[in-house]
Amino acid sequence: TTQVQSLERQVKSLSSAAAGLAGPLAAAFSVKAFYDAAEAYSTLTNRMKLVTDGADQLADAQKAVFAIAQGSFQPLNATAELYQRIATNQKELKLTGDGVAGVVGTISKTLAISGASAASASAALVQLGQAFASGVLRGEELNSVMEQAPALAQAIAAGMGKTVGELRTLGAAGQLTADAVVKALQAQRVAVDELFSKTNVTIGNSLTAVGNSFTQLVGKLDQASGASLAISSNFVAMSKSMDALSATSGSLNATVSAVGAAMSGIGAAGAVLLANKLGTVLYAYTSTRAAA
Numbered sequence: 001t002t003q004v005q006s007l008e009r010q011v012k013s014l015s016s017a018a019a020g021l022a023g024p025l026a027a028a029f030s031v032k033a034f035y036d037a038a039e040a041y042s043t044l045t046n047r048m049k050l051v052t053d054g055a056d057q058l059a060d061a062q063k064a065v066f067a068i069a070q071g072s073f074q075p076l077n078a079t080a081e082l083y084q085r086i087a088t089n090q091k092e093l094k095l096t097g098d099g100v101a102g103v104v105g106t107i108s109k110t111l112a113i114s115g116a117s118a119a120s121a122s123a124a125l126v127q128l129g130q131a132f133a134s135g136v137l138r139g140e141e142l143n144s145v146m147e148q149a150p151a152l153a154q155a156i157a158a159g160m161g162k163t164v165g166e167l168r169t170l171g172a173a174g175q176l177t178a179d180a181v182v183k184a185l186q187a188q189r190v191a192v193d194e195l196f197s198k199t200n201v202t203i204g205n206s207l208t209a210v211g212n213s214f215t216q217l218v219g220k221l222d223q224a225s226g227a228s229l230a231i232s233s234n235f236v237a238m239s240k241s242m243d244a245l246s247a248t249s250g251s252l253n254a255t256v257s258a259v260g261a262a263m264s265g266i267g268a269a270g271a272v273l274l275a276n277k278l279g280t281v282l283y284a285y286t287s288t289r290a291a292a
Contacts (some may be wrong), residue, residue, distance in 0.1 A: 003262045033217055041219020043079040043269035051087035057097075061087075069212050072196070074211040075118050079108060085129035086182075093182050104186045108153035110198040118208050124148040132178050138171035155192055159171035203277025240275035 015089065016104075027035050048061040061083070067094035071080040086093070087100045095103065107128065111121045118215040136158075137145070145152045157164045160180065 033214070034037055037215040037218035038222040040215050042214075044219070045223070047080050047084040048084065051084050051090075060097065064097070064214055065104075066212065068101060068105045072105065072112050073201065073208050074108045074111055074125070075122045075208060076215055077106065078122040079104065082107065082125045082129040082132070085132040086178075089132065089135075089178060093179055095182070098191060102189065103182055103185055104220050105156070106189050106192050109192050110155050111149050112199055112205070113151035113192070113195050114149045115202075116148055117204060118211075120148040125150070128152075131176075135178050136171075136174055137176040137178070137181055138174065142171040142176065151192075151195070151234055155188040156184045158191070159187040212216055224243075260288055 018162045022136075043067065044056070045062065048058050048065070052058045052061050063082050066076065068074070068083070069076040083100060086095070086103060087097075090096070090100050093099075107125070111124060116124060116223075117236045124144055127141040128137070131141040145156075146164070150164075153164050156176070157167055160170075162170065167176065174181060
């Protein structure tokens, strides 16, 4: 029948699409990608540890940052850096944990509204984070916001009852303080949410979301398995052996042996992370799908 033939065509089309994606996906999830993801998540965790007290707060902050990044399709680590910068001064800004998350969420949504690429969004988030660290938005940081995130500039201006054109004058006068920017963004939260709800998800947005998910998955598996800790410990051991070599010429043989052992350990630890842990997860997923 016509419906059956149409279904067959759709299945073939999907098969072709899947085949076309196989190569790029394989490249994306290369060994280096696993390493980069593990490092990125470790960096994120370390940033959150600086502004939290205890395991529960750390877990809440990690969840909040991930939810913000995924909800607004923004780079995970740049979002985490901005969150950390604002949270560092949350007492001075009179913000609760939810308040910090709310401000970061509004900022992230304005980047999506601006149509910023992942690279531009990361740059704007980093520059804005530096402004919050210094306490004032001006100069290079302000230029970055106005050029790469026009919707963010508009939100700040509207929240202060000013025009975008007046922001440079306010910045030069030191009036775009962290407190003033936060209050302006809080005042524009509903307006930003309304605009964000009207935006369409782009391919770039979806790829950013996949990258964030991959970073979190690998990061959590890595921390659970302790693979990176084992690898870094082996590198430290190798470094100490090299130091010993430069200390005395008689320790050459011992150094070579220690370096060899360290490299073997590094390879083994990497194999554990990539093959064992991820293999277990994929097996569990496949079994669940089969059972369903």
